[in-house]
Amino acid sequence: MKKVYLLAAVMIFAAAISGCKKGEEAPAAQSANAPKAVETAQASQAPKADVLKETQDELINEARTNFQPIPLDVKEGYKQLKNNNPTPEKLELGKMLYFEPRLSKSQLISCNTCHNLSFGGDDYQQTSIGHGWQRGPRNAPTVLNSVYNTAQFWDGRAGDLKEQAKGPLQASVEMAATPEYVVEVVKSIPEYVELFKVAFPGEADPVTFDNVAKAIEVFEATLLTPNSKFDQFLRGDSNALNADEKAGLKLYMDNGCTSCHAGINLTSDGYHPFGLKETPEEKLLAGDKGRFVVSEAEGDEFAFKAPTLRNIEYTAPYFHSGLVWDLNEAVAIMAKSQLGADLSAEEVAQIVAFLKSTTGEMPKVEYPILPPSTNNTPKPTYTID
Ligand code: HEC
Numbered sequence: 001m002k003k004v005y006l007l008a009a010v011m012i013f014a015a016a017i018s019g020c021k022k023g024e025e026a027p028a029a030q031s032a033n034a035p036k037a038v039e040t041a042q043a044s045q046a047p048k049a050d051v052l053k054e055t056q057d058e059l060i061n062e063a064r065t066n067f068q069p070i071p072l073d074v075k076e077g078y079k080q081l082k083n084n085n086p087t088p089e090k091l092e093l094g095k096m097l098y099f100e101p102r103l104s105k106s107q108l109i110s111c112n113t114c115h116n117l118s119f120g121g122d123d124y125q126q127t128s129i130g131h132g133w134q135r136g137p138r139n140a141p142t143v144l145n146s147v148y149n150t151a152q153f154w155d156g157r158a159g160d161l162k163e164q165a166k167g168p169l170q171a172s173v174e175m176a177a178t179p180e181y182v183v184e185v186v187k188s189i190p191e192y193v194e195l196f197k198v199a200f201p202g203e204a205d206p207v208t209f210d211n212v213a214k215a216i217e218v219f220e221a222t223l224l225t226p227n228s229k230f231d232q233f234l235r236g237d238s239n240a241l242n243a244d245e246k247a248g249l250k251l252y253m254d255n256g257c258t259s260c261h262a263g264i265n266l267t268s269d270g271y272h273p274f275g276l277k278e279t280p281e282e283k284l285l286a287g288d289k290g291r292f293v294v295s296e297a298e299g300d301e302f303a304f305k306a307p308t309l310r311n312i313e314y315t316a317p318y319f320h321s322g323l324v325w326d327l328n329e330a331v332a333i334m335a336k337s338q339l340g341a342d343l344s345a346e347e348v349a350q351i352v353a354f355l356k357s358t359t360g361e362m363p364k365v366e367y368p369i370l371p372p373s374t375n376n377t378p379k380p381t382y383t384i385d
């Protein structure tokens with residue numbers, strides 16, 4: 001009983017205080033409340049801080065015409081998915097499959113082998129090493145933020161991540177599996193069959209190659225790197241970047257790097273000849289005709305996707321051929337080959353300082369525990385077809 005009285009007394013007291021406050025400061029309180037109301041409306045989807053604060057800072061405002069920050073809530077990546085309804089069950093399954101080496105013929109190689117989530121989402125190799133120690137023809141791009149790429153691969157031959165995921169599973173120099181092999185492995189492990197049933201409810205035969213790709217896509221969609229210093233700057237914090245980083249950002253925009261590396265993922269929708277203004281050293285092209293192989297259109301010879309530049313300090317070596325290890329060198333090559341610009345060493349260093357400010361918070365992934373094999377699970381093989 002005592003408690004109830006006490007509570008009532010506190011409530012009356014509180015009402016009295018708030019009542020008198022309202023009376024005294026009505027106009028001020030109202031103007032402070034107005035923007036808040038908008039914020040709360042947005043907060044139903046994203047965390048509260050995920051807004052672009054109004055600012056007089058000209059550099060921020062110019063940057064906002066070119067770039068958008070990665071959402072603070074990584075589940076926002078789901079909005080990019082098409083024909084693939086994301087659920088917690090698919091996410092968990094997709095994470096397991098991403099780390100599942102038994103999907104490869106040697107049962108040694110998983111997506112994480114070449115897109116290492118402890119290490120920027122790629123493999124730190126000139127070009128990837130896959131099945132039977134074979135070396136592939138191209139450098140592995142990062143999977144981080146890749147849900148924001150409108151096309152996947154250096155030549156754009158996959159439209160989205162679920163189409164993409166089927167590539168490496170089958171590529172003879174990567175995981176060297178077949179769709180039938182992948183289904184056989186999964187079906188031989190009862191725990192997986194159950195997890196597929198739960199992740200794809202209502203499907204008569206949920207263990208399919210398509211569903212493997214769909215689950216992996218849902219997991220990949222959450223691999224975002226929010227809250228970099230650059231994103232804090234974009235959201236309105238003028239002090240998030242230091243003088244060199246700001247100078248680099250200005251040079252980056254003034255020189256037109258933005259024509260190919262802009263938007264949310266500092267990439268572009270199209271393909272661009274490597275050597276638009278000046279052909280780079282021939283060895284950097286490595287005889288790879290890029291987009292031309294897919295489109296056979298004349299202008300597409302040596303055209304490549306302009307890759308994301310977020311987290312670029314993690315993803316050396318650079319270019320599709322992976323021949324450049326030094327980021328300063330890569331930037332100088334870009335300025336010359338794509339823009340015909342000779343930048344000074346200081347300017348290059350400032351652009352690099354800016355690029356390093358795009359490194360965000362890496363996804364924290366709890367290492368999944370994979371179910372044990374059974375006697376029916378295929379054994380590893382190492383032959384090269
Ligand atoms: C043997 C190394 C290797 C393995 C294993 C591998 N990848 Fe890749 N991945 C690459 C390479 C190399 C490329 C670039 C190929 C190209 O563009 O021709 C690539 C490209 C990608 C891309 C495109 C990114 C972009 O920006 O274009 C995504 C996404 C991706 N891989 C996801 C996966 C997934 C999911 C798996 C597992 C099912 C996987 N990879 C397994 C090496 C690998």
Ligand code: HEC
Binds near residue numbers: 306
């Ligand atoms: C006309 C389009 C275009 C312009 C302008 C451009 N780039 Fe690129 N950029 C590309 C393409 C295409 C690639 C991939 C080239 C390849 O590997 O074949 C690339 C690759 C890069 C890479 C290597 C990324 C990686 O992961 O390997 C960096 C770094 C880079 N660009 C920075 C810049 C900077 C800085 C500028 C401005 C000085 C710039 N780019 C201007 C199209 C462009």
